[in-house]
Amino acid sequence: MIRMFLKLLGDDVKIFRRYAAMALASGALNTITIALTVPVLLRLLQGDVAAALPWLAALLAGALACLILRRQVEQAGIKVGIAVLEGVRLRLGNHVARLPIGWFDSAATGRLNHALTQGVMEVAQLPAHVFTPVLTGLVVPPGLALVLFWLEPRIGLIALAALPLMVAVFALAARLGRDADRGYHAAAARTGERAVEFARTQAVLRAFSGDGASARFLMDAFAGQRQAVRRLIRLSTASVVLNGWALQAVFAAMLLVALRLLDADLTPAQGLSLVVALVLAQRFIEPMTELAGYGEALRGARNHLAALTEIAEARPLPRAEHPQPPRDSSVALEDVTFRYSPDTAPVLEGLSLRVAPGSMTALVGASGSGKSTVVRLVARFFDVERGQVSIGGVDVRDMSEEVLSAQISQIFQDTYLLEGTIAENIRMGRPDADAEEIAEAARLAGVDDIVRRLPQGLDSPTGEGGVRLSGGERQRIAIARALLKDAPILLVDEATAALDAENRALVTETLARLRGKRTLIVIAHQLSTIRMADRIAVLEAGRIVEQGAPEALAQRGGPYARLLRLREAAQAWRMDSPE
Numbered sequence: 001m002i003r004m005f006l007k008l009l010g011d012d013v014k015i016f017r018r019y020a021a022m023a024l025a026s027g028a029l030n031t032i033t034i035a036l037t038v039p040v041l042l043r044l045l046q047g048d049v050a051a052a053l054p055w056l057a058a059l060l061a062g063a064l065a066c067l068i069l070r071r072q073v074e075q076a077g078i079k080v081g082i083a084v085l086e087g088v089r090l091r092l093g094n095h096v097a098r099l100p101i102g103w104f105d106s107a108a109t110g111r112l113n114h115a116l117t118q119g120v121m122e123v124a125q126l127p128a129h130v131f132t133p134v135l136t137g138l139v140v141p142p143g144l145a146l147v148l149f150w151l152e153p154r155i156g157l158i159a160l161a162a163l164p165l166m167v168a169v170f171a172l173a174a175r176l177g178r179d180a181d182r183g184y185h186a187a188a189a190r191t192g193e194r195a196v197e198f199a200r201t202q203a204v205l206r207a208f209s210g211d212g213a214s215a216r217f218l219m220d221a222f223a224g225q226r227q228a229v230r231r232l233i234r235l236s237t238a239s240v241v242l243n244g245w246a247l248q249a250v251f252a253a254m255l256l257v258a259l260r261l262l263d264a265d266l267t268p269a270q271g272l273s274l275v276v277a278l279v280l281a282q283r284f285i286e287p288m289t290e291l292a293g294y295g296e297a298l299r300g301a302r303n304h305l306a307a308l309t310e311i312a313e314a315r316p317l318p319r320a321e322h323p324q325p326p327r328d329s330s331v332a333l334e335d336v337t338f339r340y341s342p343d344t345a346p347v348l349e350g351l352s353l354r355v356a357p358g359s360m361t362a363l364v365g366a367s368g369s370g371k372s373t374v375v376r377l378v379a380r381f382f383d384v385e386r387g388q389v390s391i392g393g394v395d396v397r398d399m400s401e402e403v404l405s406a407q408i409s410q411i412f413q414d415t416y417l418l419e420g421t422i423a424e425n426i427r428m429g430r431p432d433a434d435a436e437e438i439a440e441a442a443r444l445a446g447v448d449d450i451v452r453r454l455p456q457g458l459d460s461p462t463g464e465g466g467v468r469l470s471g472g473e474r475q476r477i478a479i480a481r482a483l484l485k486d487a488p489i490l491l492v493d494e495a496t497a498a499l500d501a502e503n504r505a506l507v508t509e510t511l512a513r514l515r516g517k518r519t520l521i522v523i524a525h526q527l528s529t530i531r532m533a534d535r536i537a538v539l540e541a542g543r544i545v546e547q548g549a550p551e552a553l554a555q556r557g558g559p560y561a562r563l564l565r566l567r568e569a570a571q572a573w574r575m576d577s578p579e
């Protein structure tokens with residue numbers, strides 16, 4: 001855990017080392033001060049107040065020094081906390097900015113948000129609230145065990161033997177708690193997903209199962225979470241009880257030995273030593289009880305640290321050492337194999353595709369066949385596992401990010417709008433565009449239909465508190481951005497399911513306008529788009545099973561011809577059916 005913490009601190013690790021050294025020194029000073037109670041008590045119990053006075057003075061001086069040092073440790077802990085708050089966010093922010101675009105799926109974005117807000121906040125509080133007592137608590141018991149051994153060897157031996165035993169018990173209790181925690185977090189995440197799904201799919205659920213059966217999957221998730229909570233309570237209680245029992249057992253063993261010793265013939269001096277040893281034994285147990293109490297806080301922090309470390313360890317795409325510019329706007333995938341994670345099957349396997357500059361290629365195929373993955377690889381959302389993706393004859397891995405980005409415009413399904421006005425969102429396509437160019441792109445993309453009903457027109461704010469735009473309207477803004485950017489390659493996901501007839505026509509119009517002028521790669525769903533393409537590539541389970549000109553493929557009677565028949569039948573059905 002400390003290793004994860006140090007890794008996150010980066011260069012600020014120096015501040016932590018200084019703080020940790022001070023915390024350990026404070027623990028050592030605490031031990032010495034507590035040890036000073038031994039001569040004080042011995043002399044006082046012997047009735048020799050005068051002899052006790054110098055020791056008492058030393059004890060008071062030690063207590064004062066402890067107080068001062070503890071304050072400094074706290075200040076140093078706060079400094080580490082501030083370094084975490086400022087440094088970790090900045091470092092992770094810079095790191096995340098270099099991660100592949102494909103890393104930012106909704107789950108990762110949610111984790112990032114949680115880790116950077118709540119996670120960093122809690123980790124920043126660790127030094128001041130948890131590490132200080134824990135580090136101090138690590139030093140005091142071994143120190144006092146040695147003093148006990150010197151004072152009363154048999155009780156001291158129990159204390160020394162208890163140290164590794166308690167480490168083992170704490171580790172076991174921590175493991176129990178960690179397992180329960182993990183189960184609980186997994187169940188809570190599942191319930192969260194089911195609840196969001198339940199809310200999002202209300203229309204479908206009500207249409208297809210009005211008897212309440214639709215809520216069953218959500219109820220199952222709740223039941224799973226209840227079970228996980230019960231297990232968490234059982235195991236956390238067990239770990240607290242285990243720690244408590246172990247500590248009490250150690251103390252009881254010390255008392256038993258003390259009783260046996262009292263039965264034996266003791267000199268008055270030995271009797272006094274035994275009494276003082278018992279007082280010291282109590283001080284030996286105390287910090288360990290405190291330490292056990294921090295188990296839960298450490299476990300919680302461990303989860304946050306693990307989430308932050310996972311983000312910090314996500315690998316950015318390597319930068320080109322000798323970046324080269326593309327020679328033209330052609331696109332080629334050669335023998336490409338790609339999988340989303342090392343433990344899943346490849347999504348694309350040995351896929352090759354060549355797109356001539358200025359031509360239009362339509363990717364068609366069943367859902368899940370890998371069409372979106374192909375366009376994501378062209379835009380280098382991820383790097384391929386085998387083979388290569390090149391633009392203008394240059395591997396995308398050998399291009400600088402800026403040059404690659406300048407080659408490509410995208411019109412994808414999920415258009416994200418930034419906080420700002422509609423005009424500013426369109427300007428993202430080309431930051432130096434003037435108002436006239438933005439207005440023209442907006443007009444061509446049909447955004448002016450949207451803004452006409454808004455009093456502030458293109459300057460209307462989007463996002464929270466601003467205009468709420470539908471999926472289709474967002475896509476129009478994406479089209480406007482793409483037209484404004486005017487990059488040599490345009491990647492389009494038609495996603496007609498989300499679009500109304502007017503938007504479908506807009507996408508077709510945009511493609512028709514750019515056809516022959518730009519390299520177009522389109523995940524095509526509409527027959528009109530498919531027929532407009534110079535070449536069709538038919539995908540099935542991550543491979544291209546057929547490619548060529550539309551007419552030639554239609555006549556061949558293969559997969560494309562079958563797909564065409566299905567689409568035509570679907571379109572005829574749509575035209576015949578009453579709207």
Ligand SMILES: Nc1ncnc2c1ncn2[C@@H]1O[C@H](COP(=O)(O)OP(=O)(O)OP(=O)(O)O)[C@@H](O)[C@H]1O
Nearest residue numbers: 105340341347365366367368369370371372373374
């Ligand atoms: N981010 C991701 N992480 C893991 N697997 C993914 C991810 N995106 C897609 N996949 C998987 O990769 C396969 C190909 O998906 P892809 O989205 O490329 O297909 P598609 O042909 O574009 O489908 P659709 O037409 O439904 O959008 C599918 O099995 C899908 O589940």
